[in-house]
Amino acid sequence: MSKPMTKTQLVAAIAEAMDADKKTASAALDAITxxxxxxxxxxxxxxxxxxxxxxxxxxxxxxxxxxxxxxxMQKPADKQVKVTVAKALKDSVNA
Structure with a gap:
């Protein structure tokens, strides 16, 4: 298993895919987050x-x-963030 992509690598990949500079790609990623x-x-x-x-x-x-x-011991009620993976992503990984 390879190392996970860092934010810097992700920003560079987004900038390349968008044909934009890294500052714009970083702002887009930060906005989505x-x-x-x-x-x-x-x-x-x-x-x-x-x-x-x-x-x-x-x-x-x-x-x-x-x-x-x-x-x-009693643990109080809390919230948990969950992610359900899309079928398209599952299929592309298993293809």
Missing amino acids: EIVTKEVSNGGAVTLPGIGKVYCRERPERMVRNPATGEQ
């Missing part, structure tokens, strides 16, 4: 065509166990 973060933190969902859907799921209060001590 900000929009997705804002929407998901407000309880919404964002679909990135060809990639998948990013959404927030609420988890109820529950009992958990501390693995070090074995002690049972």
